[in-house]
Amino acid sequence: MLIGELAAATGTSARALRHYEQAGLISSERAANGYRVYGATAVVRVRNIRTLLDAGLTLADVEVFLPCLDGDVAAGPPSPKGLAVARERLAVLEARIAAQTAARDRLRRALGAL
Numbered sequence: 355m356l357i358g359e360l361a362a363a364t365g366t367s368a369r370a371l372r373h374y375e376q377a378g379l380i381s382s383e384r385a386a387n388g389y390r391v392y393g394a395t396a397v398v399r400v401r402n403i404r405t406l407l408d409a410g411l412t413l414a415d416v417e418v419f420l421p422c423l424d425g426d427v428a429a430g431p432p433s434p435k436g437l438a439v440a441r442e443r444l445a446v447l448e449a450r451i452a453a454q455t456a457a458r459d460r461l462r463r464a465l466g467a468l
Contacts, residue, residue, distance in 0.1 A: 410447055412443070
């Protein structure tokens with residue numbers, strides 16, 4: 355399948371697919387005309403990548419899950435390394451939320467003092 359077909363099948367942009375490929379998360383063959391051609395398993399892989407990214411992981415984090423990207427990522431038992439990455443990402447997100455909440459509260463107090 356061509357990149358446009360994969361993009362349509364997964365609801366992902368062609369630009370994102372090229373980015374995933376550059377990151378080593380998906381691969382393609384080149385047709386004689388130079389077009390990228392993806393195998394049928396790429397649909398499942400891209401959907402799993404999107405699921406992990408939507409959960410708050412980064413592309414670098416997703417690399418840990420490479421061995422299971424072609425299956426049902428959500429149904430399988432998590433690996434210790436995958437759990438460690440998820441916990442680390444959660445800690446980063448919680449720290450960012452705390453910092454943003456503190457900034458919001460300071461702004462609220464400043465506006466209340468006017």
